[in-house]
Amino acid sequence: xxxLKVNELNxxxxxxxxxxxxxxxxxxxxxxxxxxxxxxxxSTLLKNIYxxxxxxxxxxxxxxxxxENMSHKEVAKxxxxxxxxxxxxxxxxxxxxxxxxxxxxxxxFEDYSKDDMKIVEKMLRKVGLSGFEERSFNSLSxxxxxxVLIARALVQDAKLLILDEPTNHLDxxxxxxxxxxxxxxxxxxxxxxxxxxxxxxxCDYIIVIKNGEIIASGNVNDILTKDMIKKVFxxxxxxxxxxxxxxTHIFYLSEHSHVNGIGNGHVHKDGYTxxxxx
Numbered sequence: 133x134x135x136l137k138v139n140e141l142n143x144x145x146x147x148x149x150x151x152x153x154x155x156x157x158x159x160x161x162x163x164x165x166x167x168x169x170x171x172x173x174x175s176t177l178l179k180n181i182y183x184x185x186x187x188x189x190x191x192x193x194x195x196x197x198x199x200e201n202m203s204h205k206e207v208a209k210x211x212x213x214x215x216x217x218x219x220x221x222x223x224x225x226x227x228x229x230x231x232x233x234x235x236x237x238x239x240x241f242e243d244y245s246k247d248d249m250k251i252v253e254k255m256l257r258k259v260g261l262s263g264f265e266e267r268s269f270n271s272l273s274x275x276x277x278x279x280v281l282i283a284r285a286l287v288q289d290a291k292l293l294i295l296d297e298p299t300n301h302l303d304x305x306x307x308x309x310x311x312x313x314x315x316x317x318x319x320x321x322x323x324x325x326x327x328x329x330x331x332x333x334x335c336d337y338i339i340v341i342k343n344g345e346i347i348a349s350g351n352v353n354d355i356l357t358k359d360m361i362k363k364v365f366x367x368x369x370x371x372x373x374x375x376x377x378x379x380t381h382i383f384y385l386s387e388h389s390h391v392n393g394i395g396n397g398h399v400h401k402d403g404y405t406x407x408x409x410x
Contacts, residue, residue, distance in 0.1 A: 135160045135292050135320040136181070141190035143180055143344075150176050151344045154190070160291075163321045165335035167328065167355075169365055173344040174324040178296045181322070182213045194292060208236035212285035214278070214314070215296040226272070226280050227265040230256060233287035248287075255283040259313055275306030282313055295323035299330070332356055332380045340364060356380050 136158040143151040151173050158164050168174050179185045181192055183199065192199050194210045202210075212233070230252045231244055238244070256262055259279040264272075269280060278298055285293060295314065299307040307327075311334050314321060325331045331338055331352070338355040340348040342364055348355060361369045361382065368385040 135162075135195060136322060137193040137196070138177075138181070139191050139193070141177075141180060141192065142188045143176060143185060144188050149344065151180070151187070154341075154344075154346060156339055156346065156349070158320060158322055160320055161318065162336050163315065163323070163334060164337045164339060165323050165325045165331040166339045166341055167325055167331055167364070168341040172341045172364075174341055175296055176344075177341065178294055178322070178324055182211060182294050182296075183207065205236040208288060208290070210290055211292045211294060212288045212290040213294045213296065214281055214285055214298045216298060216300050223268050223270045225265065226256070226261065226267045226269055227252060229269050229280050230283045230287055233284040236288060251287050251289075252283075255286040256280075258286065259283045273306070274302045275309050278302065278306070278310045279313065282310070286317070291320055293317070293319045293321045295321060295325075297324045297326055300326060328356060328361070328382045329379075332382070333377070352380055356382060 136156075138154055138156045141151055141154040142149065154173075154177060166174050166177065176185065180187050181199075183204070194202075194207070199207055231248065234244060234248045234251070237248075253262075253265075256264060259282050261276065261279055261283065264276070264280070269277065272280065281298075293314065299310055302310065307330065311330060314323075315334050323335070325335070335352060338350065338352060339346055340355060340360065347363075348360065356371065358369055358371055361367060370383040370385060372381050372383060373379070374381045
């Protein structure tokens with residue numbers, strides 16, 4: 133059964149077409165990444181799925197039901213979103229942020245129950261933030277903020293998770309921490325990812341978008357090739373293997389890099405191409 137299905141989706145901003153006949157299908161339990169250059173349409177597609185934007189035509193289905201026929205609360209029970217970390221202009225306690233995830237299950241004047249608070253406590257414990265309930269959200273580090281937002285997504289009890297480049301502004305330690313937590317949840321996940329090596333480490337399947345169109349899709353080894361990286365990002369690279377995990381690993385080559393006599397850089401003794409800042 134498909135958890136998420138997009139069919140012939142078209143989206144415009146004013147008179148400019150941003151997404152062109154986008155069709156894709158994500159099955160239950162898959163971790164699917166979407167990659168592409170800046171401005172290719174990754175985040176725009178995700179924003180259509182989680183209803184920040186409204187498509188010009190086409191349809192988006194969750195569990196075979198068109199989201200156009202679902203209320204916001206119905207969608208929120210099915211789909212949770214983790215976007216880029218940012219500070220709130222209005223500061224809240226961590227517990228208050230996480231409680232917001234129970235919104236789909238509450239009536240307008242209904243207070244949070246003991247069961248709601250047990251769920252909040254459980255999910256904060258799951259992301260390693262027990263004892264943070266009274267902390268100010270804006271006082272946290274970037275990685276801690278993202279873990280709070282993961283907990284908020286978890287208390288929604290949604291089975292489909294959208295990641296809208298959630299690690300863009302985090303250092304590498306926090307990036308790995310956030311992605312590890314998400315992967316361990318084993319939810320159906322659709323993620324816009326800007327780091328190809330992160331995509332290789334965490335994704336089961338990859339979709340490639342360029343100029344608002346899907347140009348390829350498949351497993352990591354079929355998609356993350358020298359030719360595809362060149363086509364999508366216009367950079368040369370060497371494709372190798374992480375010697376510890378065996379994952380596909382991309383080594384980018386600048387015009388100052390050197391492989392087998394090409395360029396002015398260097399090659400490490402182990403055969404992997406080095407790269408350095410200009």
